[in-house]
Amino acid sequence: MIQIENDEVYGWEAAIRGMRNPMNSWDKSDSDFCDTWYDEECPKNCVHRCVCNENTAHLIVGENDLARMKKLVKAGTDHRKFLRMINVTVDITAPLYWWKEFDTYKVGTVRNSCSTMHTIHKKEFTIDDFSHEHLETTGNTHAKLSVGEYDILLHPYSLLQITVAVLNSNKNMYLQTKDKKYWWQMIQLLPSSYNQRATVQLNYEVLLNMYHSRKTHKLDEWRTFCEWVEKLPYMEEFI
Numbered sequence: 001m002i003q004i005e006n007d008e009v010y011g012w013e014a015a016i017r018g019m020r021n022p023m024n025s026w027d028k029s030d031s032d033f034c035d036t037w038y039d040e041e042c043p044k045n046c047v048h049r050c051v052c053n054e055n056t057a058h059l060i061v062g063e064n065d066l067a068r069m070k071k072l073v074k075a076g077t078d079h080r081k082f083l084r085m086i087n088v089t090v091d092i093t094a095p096l097y098w099w100k101e102f103d104t105y106k107v108g109t110v111r112n113s114c115s116t117m118h119t120i121h122k123k124e125f126t127i128d129d130f131s132h133e134h135l136e137t138t139g140n141t142h143a144k145l146s147v148g149e150y151d152i153l154l155h156p157y158s159l160l161q162i163t164v165a166v167l168n169s170n171k172n173m174y175l176q177t178k179d180k181k182y183w184w185q186m187i188q189l190l191p192s193s194y195n196q197r198a199t200v201q202l203n204y205e206v207l208l209n210m211y212h213s214r215k216t217h218k219l220d221e222w223r224t225f226c227e228w229v230e231k232l233p234y235m236e237e238f239i
Contacts, residue, residue: 001093001094001095001131001133001195001221002092002093002094002095002098002220002221002224002225003092003093003094004090004091004224004225004228005090005091006090006091007088007089007090007091007228007232008088008089009051009086009087009088009232010086010087011085011086011087011203012051012059012061012086013031013059014085015083015085015086016029016031016061016065016082017029018081018082018085019065019068019069019072019082020068025068028068029062029064029065030062030063030064030065031059031061031062031065032059032060033058033059033060034058034059051233051234061233061234066234066237069082069234069237069238070237070238073238077205080205081205083203083204083205083208083238084108084204084205084206085203086203086204087201087202087203088201088202088203088204088207088232089199089200089201089202090199090200090202091197091198091199091200092198092200093195093197093198094131094195094196094221095130095131095192095194095195095196095221096190096191096192096193096194096196097192097193097219098219098221099196099198100192101214101219101222105206105209105210107206108202108203108205108206109200109201109202109206110200110201111198111199111200111201112198112199112200113196113198114196114197114198116187116190116194116196120171120183120186120187120190121171121174121175121183121186124168124171125164125167125168125171126164127160127161127164129164129194129195130160130164130191130193130194130195131193131195131221132157132160132193135155135156135157135160136155136157137155137156137157137158138155139155141155141156142154142155142156143159160191160193163189163191166185166189167185167186167190170182170185170189171186174186204232204235204238207229207232207235208229208235208238208239210225210226210229211226211229211239212239
C-alpha cells in the first residue's frame with residue numbers, strides 16, 4: 001500500500017533561466033505566465049499546459065524552452081542540471097519495507113517522517129496501520145502450531161492480527177506503568193509492513209533516476225510511485 005498526496009512542483013522559472021545561461025540564449029526563451037489565477041475549473045479548461053498550484057501564478061512552458069529541455073535531458077546528467085532546480089514536495093504514506101528502499105536515494109532528497117520512536121504508543125494499533133493486501137487467509141500458506149494434542153493453523157493474515165493484539169497489549173502496559181520494557185516489545189515486534197507517513201522533498205533529476213531504476217520493480221508500491229512520477233508536469237516528455 002502506498003498513498004501519495006499534497007504534491008507541489010515549483011522552481012520552473014529559475015530552472016529555465018539557468019538552462020539558458022550557458023549559451024546566453026535568454027532571448028530565445030518563450031515561457032510566460034498566464035493572466036488568470038488558480039481556481040478549480042482552470043486546469044480543466046486551460047488551453048495551455050500550465051505548471052501551477054494554489055500558491056503560484058500559472059507558468060506556461062514555451063515550445064522553444066520545452067524543446068531545449070528535452071534535448072538536454074537526452075544528452076545526459078551532465079547537461080540536464082536544470083532538472084535539479086525543479087523541486088517537488090509530497091506527502092507519502094508507505095510501509096517500512098518500501099521506505100527502506102526509498103532511502104537508497106540520499107542525494108537530492110529530504111524526508112521528515114512521523115517518529116516511530118516517539119509516537120508508537122500514542123494510538124491504538126489497527127490492522128489498517130499495516131500493508132496487508134497480499135496476506136493470505138486460506139490455502140497452503142499457513143504454519144501449523146501444535147498446542148498439546150491440538151494443531152492450530154496460522155495463516156499470515158491471522159498472524160498479523162495476533163501481532164496487532166500483542167502490540168496493543170504492550171502499548172497499554174507501557175501507558176499504565178511507563179516501564180520501558182513494554183516499549184521495547186513494540187519496537188522490536190513491529191513488522192516492516194507498518195505504514196509510515198512522511199513529507200518528502202525531491203527534484204526532477206532524482207525522480208527521473210528513481211523512475212528508470214524502479215519502474216519494473218516487483219513491489220506494487222514502486223509501480224504506483226512511478227505512475228505518479230509520469231503524471232508530474234512535463235515528466236512524460238523527459239522520460
